[in-house]
Amino acid sequence: MPTTAATSPTNPIVIIPARMASVRLPGKPLADILGAPMIVQVLRRATEAAIGPVVVACAEPEIARAVEATGGTAVLTRPDHPSGSDRIFEALRLIDPEGRHDAVVNVQGDLPTIEPGTVRAAFAPLADPAVDIATLVAVITREEERTNPNVVKAVLELPPGARQGRALYFTRATAPSGDGPLYHHIGLYAYRRAALERFVALPPSMLEQREKLEQLRALSNGMRIDAAVVDAVPLGVDTPADLERARALLSGRHAD
Structure with missing residues (x-):
């Protein structure tokens, strides 16, 4: 909800x-x-x-x-x-x-090199009133990143050709299995104000602590995160x- x-x-x-x-x-x-x-x-x-x-x-x-x-x-x-x-x-x-x-x-x-369009893309999913938090992903193109635990993967419900989908999970493991792309999560977020206020008041969740991924706290508490697909991961x-x-x-x- x-x-x-x-x-x-x-x-x-x-x-x-x-x-x-x-x-x-x-x-x-x-x-x-x-x-x-x-x-x-x-x-x-x-x-x-x-x-x-x-x-x-x-x-x-x-x-x-x-x-x-x-x-x-x-x-x-x-x-x-x-x-x-x-x-x-x-x-x-x-x-x-x-x-x-x-x-x-x-x-x-x-x-420092992030494209302004990438920042705008992070905000765009909030146009859907059901979305609490928006974020970004890019398709993993380097084979070694598929198994690298430092590359966080977003598991999305994303139909072929779509540029925005609902995040079902985030993990350091290689997921999901089967044929199809893997998505590199980009840690840039847009929050509805009420969602941010709720999020920071929540205690860390079990899966958040296990995976060392803060966004799992939101998913564990029923908040909806959607991700927009961008062409490249910005340089951190x-x-x-x-x-x-x-x-x-x-x-x-x-x-x-």
């Missing part, structure tokens, strides 16, 4: 959670990419998506200063949140206590090598 009235969101907001703590790339929100901190590059891509206002939910003041120095909007949140969804919910309550924004798109702060910057690749990709884009 949907958690909200049967209407499409009319006033969404994009929130980008960001924190300095990173084992493989310390301080990565402030890593320079073509003269701007990575978090500012993500902010620019999210703004180009033209979904609604964009806010960075910061765990540390130095991130907020970097965002505000370029004219962006930032809000300081508690540093001890266990997940990005908890951080964006605190930010939403701080910046919009009146509840004007009826949906939230959560864009990860380490996606987790290592120095990823950072160099992001610089090269954005440099090529600016050269066009």
Whole structure:
């Protein structure tokens, strides 16, 4: 059952959670990419998506200063949140206590090369009033990713040719079995506001803890997640090598 009235969101907001703590790339929100901190590059891509206002939910003041120095909007949140969804919910309550924004798109702060169209695709499934949470997938094309537990698979009810389907499960295993494509889950979400509020109040579920996948909490509690299919997985910057690749990709884009 949907958690909200049967209407499409009319006033969404994009929130980008960001924190300095990173084992493989310390301080990565402030890593320079073509003269701007990575978090500012993500902010620019999210703004180009033209979904609604964009806010960075910061765990540390130095991130907020970097965002505000370029004219962006930032809000300081508690540093001890266990997940990005908890951080964006605190930010939403701080910046919009009146509840004007009826949906939230959560864009990860380490996606500096994400296409604006990909951000829009994550929001699109909320047009269906039955959908509580929307997310993204891409078809797995590399054979080694089919069995890689670090590549999370989304098990979808997706008819041939369709570009959006209902998520039935998420897993690190190779699933489903049989002939047909496998889908790489992309951790970019759009929530109805009421769904986000409900989600962060729920305790972790058994399967969530077993698979180490937060989205299973929603499915375990009867919330509906739909996924839109996009053509490629956006580059997530987790290592120095990823950072160099992001610089090269954005440099090529600016050269066009």
